[in-house]
Amino acid sequence: SAAFIFAHSSLVASGRHHPTLNMKVAVVLFSLMALSAAAPGYLAAPGYVAAPALVRTPQYDSAVIQSSRLGGNFAYSTVEAQAYAAVSPVVSRVVSPVAVSYHATPLVAPAPVVAAPYGHYVL
Known part of the structure; x- marks a missing residue:
């Protein structure tokens, strides 16, 4: 302005x-x-x-039931309270792995062939 x-x-x-x-x-x-x-x-x-949001959570509700006898009559009263929870969103960066391929011929050293001594069997 x-x-x-x-x-x-x-x-x-x-x-x-x-x-x-x-x-x-x-x-x-x-x-x-x-x-x-x-x-x-x-x-x-x-x-x-983002700011937290209120979400209804019925598993945490509370209720009080009160009964009393007034004279010859029975009287019941109930008080209920609904529960809410503050849920804040979690924003995070997820790193996904990248596949890597590797192709090579295995390196094998030649082993000498030695005959077993007499009386020993090689399975």
Whole structure:
């Protein structure tokens, strides 16, 4: 808004009036205000983490049942409380392994052939 006031005051002081310049300045300012109001996460940094969200957790609900006898009548009252949990999304980078293939002929050293001594059997 400071740029709009400066541009407007300089045009009025000079005696020249340019409605197209005023309109352009107004369009730019209003579009920036609309963008900032409509999508607050749109201009956020890449490390932006969403806020926790409330999620209904019925397994943690609580209930109290109270019975009492008033005179000759029985009276029952129940009080129930619903449970909610704050869940914050976990954003992390998952590194997936890349397959590597390697083809080579195995190196085998030649072994000398030696005959077994007499009386020993080689299986």
